Amino acid sequence: MIHQYKNNGFNIVLDVNSGSVHVVDDLVYDIIEVYERENKESIVNMMLAKYEGTEYCRKDIEEAIEEIEQLKEDGSLFTEDIYKDYIMDFKKRKTAVKALCLHIAHDCNLACRYCFADEGEYKGDKGMMSFEIGKQALDFLIANSGNRRNLEVDFFGGEPLMNFDVVKQLVRYGREQEKIHNKNFRFTLTTNGVLLNDDIMEFINEEMANVVLSVDGRKNVHDWMRPTRNGKGSYDLIMPKFQKLAESRGQKNYYVRGTFTHHNLDFADDVLHLADLGFEQISVEPVVAADDKEYAIKESDIQQVFDEYDKLAKALIEREKNGKGVNFFHFMIDLSGGPCVAKRLSGCGSGTEYLAVTPWGDLYPCHQFVGQEEFLMGNVFDGVKKTDIRDEFKLCNVYAKSKCKECFARFYCSGGCAANSYNFTGAINGTYDVGCELQKKRIECAIMMKAAKAQ
Structure with a gap:
């Protein structure tokens, strides 16, 4: 299985079964798109017509096809799924x-x-x-x-x-x-940080391998969604404590973890707000809620969320270049x-x-x-x-x-x-469709960021 997409000026080809990622030029990208359903001569003629008047000639196209064939032979393109039979033993596994x-x-x-x-x-x-x-x-x-x-x-x-x-x-x-x-x-x-104090921080730093600090981002966003029991905002109460704890842990082994909703679809600004406050380990994730909840992420919001992920990915690339990089949990991916x-x-x-x-x-x-x-x-x-119940989850x-x-x-x-x-x-074993669409977009952004870093 091949997945192709364009993002931030990169032509990206993912070979799903091997996990190989290829960043290619326009010609190779277009050939890969038709490679499995057209013969070689047909591909050459298609590309000659598409790139008429450009620098590409028949020889370039033939060499590109040969390169693709070599990648296939090497097991990094158009590979077979070797895992589908392995899964049959999952219920039996201890x-x-x-x-x-x-x-x-x-x-x-x-x-x-x-x-x-x-x-x-x-x-x-x-x-x-x-x-x-x-x-x-x-x-x-x-x-x-x-x-x-x-x-x-x-x-x-x-x-x-x-x-x-x-x-x-x-x-x-x-x-x-x-x-x-x-x-x-x-x-x-x-x-949530309300009860954090110096003694608790000391204990956390001694004994906790990781700590998750719940905060949704900008003050107005956080205070609206995370009020105290008496209805007041909690941002001013927790934020100085969280900053102190993150610094005391050397900006490692923690996450500030937020949730974005229909009310802050511009959540990239929340991530960047947290980064500007000095946090280097950040996770801001979409709320999971039924459509009848006024704060739920709905299908009609998906494109705006996509655009926001693209905006965030580009912003984080720039921060990295300027020596102000942060780890955004949903863009962390291991390709090796x-x-x-x-x-x-x-x-x-x-x-x-x-x-x-x-x-x-x-x-x-x-x-x-x-x-x-x-x-x-x-x-x-x-x-x-x-x-x-355990056996049912084994087969999930x-x-x-x-x-x-x-x-x-x-x-x-x-x-x-x-x-x-x-x-x-x-x-x-069902699928939460909105969540799936957002997950796929995050993966695309994460791979693109790897490509940008490799430049």
Whole structure:
């Protein structure tokens, strides 16, 4: 499969199955477009007619065809899909749990308008995870991790700093268990910043491998979507703390993570605003919401979002040239290797390698399924009891989704988010169409930026 597109003056050809990227001139680009359906003489005549009066002659066209044939022979153009048979064994594969999302607090001190977690309550009751439940969750992770040494635990909410004493106790317990079981815990934390102080920052810097700082960008955008419980804006309260924390971590191992909505389709300005404030690790992502929500990204917004991604990509290229580069999460792409085959085909591992734990110890496939009782898999004391749910998630892959099979982006997005698919189609192997279109555009921009950097 070949995907061709033009962006920012580059003619880009992606060989989907090999992952090879070619930046070519107009002639080669046009020949590749017809190569598989026309014979050589027909291609020559087509190109002679198209480029009549230009510098290209028959010899140039024939040499371009030979170059394309050599690339095909070398296995970097028009390659076959070698993965579709591999996927048949996915349900049989043994999986080990390697990551938990601990819902340390089902409560929040903000009232974000777009919150999928119902302001931290996840369609249920407020509650804080006890140390005993958290301890059992870590024990469950260790017991079900097989021979994996590196384990990940994300402290999530709601707002986890509302239960910070338990966070500290669990980190301490985890460090003790590392030595006993020859494991290594990678702890992370997501926070809205309201309760951040110097003591908490010191602990985060000592113990958290990564921290996600929730902020939507410009003050007016952030304050509208992320007010406090009394309706006031939270930007002025959190921003100085976030800047201090990012600097204290050497501008590494964190993200400022925002959400853009229908109200700020000019989100490139939010990304650049955060960059101008000194943040070097930035993620601003599209809201996922049903069409009846006034802030939802709708099909009619897609072209404007596309234009904004193009604008942002060009701006980030210029910043890089001027020594002010930042990492924008959705434009980060590895063209040299990337994840293993299983990861490329099946994504995040939700429901199999990655599980979410509620404050009461219930297990769900991931944080976005929490509160949907049909996805309750078990608990940290008894383990996974509904293995049929786990088996269903094992088969969640790019070949199980009809729209993914012919999509150029499938090995980069790994089929997208199962929760989004379920919420929009009623099946984890469905596709969230708006999200797919935006994902494809981001991948195109990311590849173009690699091409620009290689110049």
